[in-house]
Amino acid sequence: MKNLVVITGASSGIGEALARQMSALGHPLLLLARRLEKLEALALPNCICAKVDITDQASFQAAIDNAVAQYGPVDLLVNNAGVMLLGQIDSQSAAEWQTMYDVNVLGLLNGMQSVLADMKERNTGTIVNISSIAGRKTFGNHAAYCGTKFAVHAISENVREEVADANVRVITIAPGAVETELLSHTTSDEIIAGYQSWKEDMGGVLAAVDVANAVSFAYRQPQNVCIREIVLAATRQQ
Ligand code: NDP
Numbered sequence: 610m611k612n613l614v615v616i617t618g619a620s621s622g623i624g625e626a627l628a629r630q631m632s633a634l635g636h637p638l639l640l641l642a643r644r645l646e647k648l649e650a651l652a653l654p655n656c657i658c659a660k661v662d663i664t665d666q667a668s669f670q671a672a673i674d675n676a677v678a679q680y681g682p683v684d685l686l687v688n689n690a691g692v693m694l695l696g697q698i699d700s701q702s703a704a705e706w707q708t709m710y711d712v713n714v715l716g717l718l719n720g721m722q723s724v725l726a727d728m729k730e731r732n733t734g735t736i737v738n739i740s741s742i743a744g745r746k747t748f749g750n751h752a753a754y755c756g757t758k759f760a761v762h763a764i765s766e767n768v769r770e771e772v773a774d775a776n777v778r779v780i781t782i783a784p785g786a787v788e789t790e791l792l793s794h795t796t797s798d799e800i801i802a803g804y805q806s807w808k809e810d811m812g813g814v815l816a817a818v819d820v821a822n823a824v825s826f827a828y829r830q831p832q833n834v835c836i837r838e839i840v841l842a843a844t845r846q847q
């Protein structure tokens with residue numbers, strides 16, 4: 610059997626597409642999200658589904674330890690879970706900022722902490738952090754979200770440098786707009802409508818599988834090759 614792959618936020622969108630792809634490639638999986646029923650509905654073989662809020666380090670670590678006991682060490686962790694709550698800073702609730710920083714930044718740190726000591730000891734392993742093109746440039750109504758994704762880029766690159774000597778790869782994937790549930794959590798109908806017409810004007814956006822393909826491509830390079838960053842977007846996205 611191939612090596613264990615862990616994917617956060619596999620209950621929809623990019624994480625779900627990647628889970629299907631990694632399963633088809635023969636990897637045993639640990640899939641994490643809060644909606645356990647959506648993970649279980651994927652019905653993938655050699656797959657542990659765990660109801661974990663990634664902001665809770667203890668339950669994240671316990672899920673990893675349980676999967677390692679069953680399938681062996683984690684070879685790939687994909688920190689994919691994320692939340693995008695668009696808004697204007699003068700009117701958006703602080704609770705929305707908190708949620709984004711907790712999930713997009715602290716949840717990702719929790720994930721790296723859960724696997725890195727073991728990867729460094731074994732001198733192998735790969736972490737893929739799903740950032741965003743909003744971690745490279747700014748967009749209207751995205752200030753707090755962009756802050757989290759710029760942080761993901763900075764953290765990923767910093768950790769990559771720190772663990773390079775241990776032969777561990779840290780890869781940042783930065784997609785442009787993708788058709789998933791992500792936008793649906795924004796509370797302003799006006800912002801949602803504006804975003805939808807922006808997507809229509811460019812003739813559509815990426816599919817989740819396009820991003821999964823980029824993750825798989827980077828992961829499947831030999832361990833001595835680290836694709837540090839991939840930025841991908843619909844060709845017509847500015
Ligand atoms: P979805 O909303 O479809 O998926 C988000 C996933 O994150 C869900 O599986 C959700 O599961 C999980 N999640 C959210 N909060 C938590 C939490 N506290 N604990 C555990 N899991 C959580 O969106 P995408 O697939 O689009 O998003 C995946 C990643 O891609 C995100 O990091 C996003 O920022 C990034 N991205 C997306 C783009 C897009 O346009 N869609 C563009 C660029 C980047 P559950 O609710 O079951 O917990």
